[in-house]
Amino acid sequence: MSDAPAQGRDFRFPDGFLWGAATAAHQIEGSPLADGAGPSIWTRFAHTPGMTLNGDTGDVACDHYRRWKQDVALMRELGLKAYRFSVSWSRIHPEGTGRVNQAGLDFYSRLVDELLENGIEPLLTLFHWDLPAALDDRGGWLNRDCADWFADYGTTLYRALDGRVKKWATINEPWVVTDGGYLHGALAPGHRSRYEAPIAAHNLMRAHGAAAQAYRAEGRHEMGLVVNIEPKYPAGDSPEDAAAVRRAHAYMNEQFLHPALLGRYPDELKDIFGDAWPEWPAEDFALIRQPLDFVGINYYTRSVTAAGDSYPQRTAVVRQPLGTYTETGWEVFPQGLTDLLLWFKDTYGDLPVYITENGAAFFDPPVAEGGRVRDPLRTDYLRKHLSAIHDAIAAGVDVRGYMAWSLLDNLEWSLGYSKRFGIVHVNYGTQERTPKDSARWYSKVIASNGRTL
Numbered sequence: 001m002s003d004a005p006a007q008g009r010d011f012r013f014p015d016g017f018l019w020g021a022a023t024a025a026h027q028i029e030g031s032p033l034a035d036g037a038g039p040s041i042w043t044r045f046a047h048t049p050g051m052t053l054n055g056d057t058g059d060v061a062c063d064h065y066r067r068w069k070q071d072v073a074l075m076r077e078l079g080l081k082a083y084r085f086s087v088s089w090s091r092i093h094p095e096g097t098g099r100v101n102q103a104g105l106d107f108y109s110r111l112v113d114e115l116l117e118n119g120i121e122p123l124l125t126l127f128h129w130d131l132p133a134a135l136d137d138r139g140g141w142l143n144r145d146c147a148d149w150f151a152d153y154g155t156t157l158y159r160a161l162d163g164r165v166k167k168w169a170t171i172n173e174p175w176v177v178t179d180g181g182y183l184h185g186a187l188a189p190g191h192r193s194r195y196e197a198p199i200a201a202h203n204l205m206r207a208h209g210a211a212a213q214a215y216r217a218e219g220r221h222e223m224g225l226v227v228n229i230e231p232k233y234p235a236g237d238s239p240e241d242a243a244a245v246r247r248a249h250a251y252m253n254e255q256f257l258h259p260a261l262l263g264r265y266p267d268e269l270k271d272i273f274g275d276a277w278p279e280w281p282a283e284d285f286a287l288i289r290q291p292l293d294f295v296g297i298n299y300y301t302r303s304v305t306a307a308g309d310s311y312p313q314r315t316a317v318v319r320q321p322l323g324t325y326t327e328t329g330w331e332v333f334p335q336g337l338t339d340l341l342l343w344f345k346d347t348y349g350d351l352p353v354y355i356t357e358n359g360a361a362f363f364d365p366p367v368a369e370g371g372r373v374r375d376p377l378r379t380d381y382l383r384k385h386l387s388a389i390h391d392a393i394a395a396g397v398d399v400r401g402y403m404a405w406s407l408l409d410n411l412e413w414s415l416g417y418s419k420r421f422g423i424v425h426v427n428y429g430t431q432e433r434t435p436k437d438s439a440r441w442y443s444k445v446i447a448s449n450g451r452t453l
C-alpha cells in the first residue's frame with residue numbers, strides 16, 4: 001500500500017529511471033506574439049471577456065520565453081534529469097501550415113541545446129492545447145485536413161530537432177481537448193456540442209497517427225502519446241453503479257488508448273454518444289493505430305463513480321467524506337495510480353510508460369524570510385504517488401520515468417493564476433522563482449534514485 005510508512009523499505013527505482021518535471025508552452029512562456037508568432041486559440045480565448053478567471057491571460061505568464069536560460073539553470077540546480085515541455089505550434093507556423101517562422105524554431109532549438117548542455121533530457125510534446133487560431137478559423141480539429149496540418153508541423157520540428165530531442169509525444173490529453181474544448185466549452189475553443197466532440201476526438205487521433213507515421217519517415221528515436229486517465233471505482237455495489245463505472249472508464253480511459261493501441265473504440269461509446277456517434281471510415285483506424293515507443297500517463301486523482309446525469313457518460317463523482325482533496329477539488333488517492341498502471345499493463349501489454357504529469361495544487365504560504373516556501377502537503381502528495389509507482393514497478397509495470405507537474409507555478413488555463421502546482425514558486429509581479437520545500441525534497445529523491453523517498 002502506498003500510504004504505508006517507508007521504514008525499512010528499499011525505494012530504489014530502476015537504474016536510469018528518468019526524473020524530471022513538466023510544463024506547457026502556453027502556461028509558462030508569455031510573449032505569445034513575439035518574433036513573428038501567430039495567435040493560438042488560447043490567446044484568442046483568454047482575451048475573450050468571461051472565458052478565464054479574472055480575465056487572466058498568457059500574455060506574460062512566467063515570462064519563460066525570455067527567462068528560459070535562468071529556468072534551465074534552475075532545473076540544473078534542482079538536479080533534474082529530464083524536462084517535459086511543449087512547443088507552441090503557432091510560433092513555428094504562424095498560420096498553422098505553410099510558412100515557417102525561423103525565430104520561433106530558433107527559440108526551441110536554443111532551449112534544447114541549453115538543456116543538453118546542462119545534462120537534462122528534453123521530452124517534447126508537439127501539441128499541448130494551443131492550436132493556431134488560423135487553423136481554428138478553418139475548422140480546427142473538426143476539419144479532417146487537421147491530420148495533414150499536424151503531420152506537416154511535426155515534420156518541421158523532426159527535421160530541426162530530432163537527435164537532440166529523442167523523446168517525442170504527439171498530443172497532450174486528447175480527452176481534455178474534446179471534453180473541455182468541444183463538449184462543455186470550459187476550454188478553448190469553447191464549443192458546446194455533443195456532435196462536435198466525437199468528431200474532434202476522432203480527428204485528434206487521426207492527427208496523432210499521421211504525426212507518428214511522419215515521425216517514422218523522419219525520426220530515429222522515440223514517439224508516444226500522452227493521456228490523462230484515472231481509475232473509476234463504484235460508489236456502491238448496485239448494477240447501476242457497475243454500469244456507470246464501465247461508461248466512465250470507457251469515456252475517459254479507453255476512448256483514446258483503445259484506438260491508438262488496439263485500433264478500435266470501446267463499445268460503450270456508441271451508447272454514450274447515441275445519435276451523435278458517427279460511423280467511422282474503417283481506414284481511419286489503420287492511420288490512428290501507429291506503433292508507439294511509450295505512452296505518457298498524466299495521473300492526478302481517482303473517481304468514485306455512481307450513475308448520474310453528467311453528459312455524455314451519465315455518471316456522477318461521489319465525494320469521499322474521509323478523503324483529502326487538493327485546491328482543484330481532486331481527491332488524493334495514490335493507490336489509484338498503482339491500480340491504473342496494473343490495468344494499463346493488463347489491457348495494453350508491456351509498452352513502456354512515463355508518468356508525464358503528477359502533482360497537486362495546494363494553498364501555499366507566501367515566500368518566508370530567507371526564501372522558503374513550506375508546502376508539506378505537496379511533498380506528501382509526491383512521496384505517496386512515487387511510492388505507488390514503486391509498487392507498480394515491483395508488480396512488473398515498465399515505468400521509465402516521472403515528470404512532476406509542474407516545474408513552475410503557472411497559468412492554469414481557465415482558472416488563471418489561481419492554482420499553484422509548481423515545485424517552484426513564481427512571484428508573478430517580480431517573476432522571481434523560489435524553490436519550495438517540495439523541490440528541495442525532490443532534489444534529494446532524484447540524487448538518491450528514490451532511496452530517500
Ligand SMILES: OC[C@@H]1[C@@H](O)[C@H](O)[C@@H](O)c2[nH]c(CCc3ccccc3)c[n+]21
Nearest residue numbers: 024172173176228298300357405412421
Ligand atoms: O490541471 C493541472 C494540469 C494542467 O496544468 C496541464 O496543462 C494538463 O496537462 C493537466 N491535465 C490534468 C488532468 C486532466 C484535467 C485537466 C484539466 C481539468 C481537469 C482534468 C491536469 N493538468
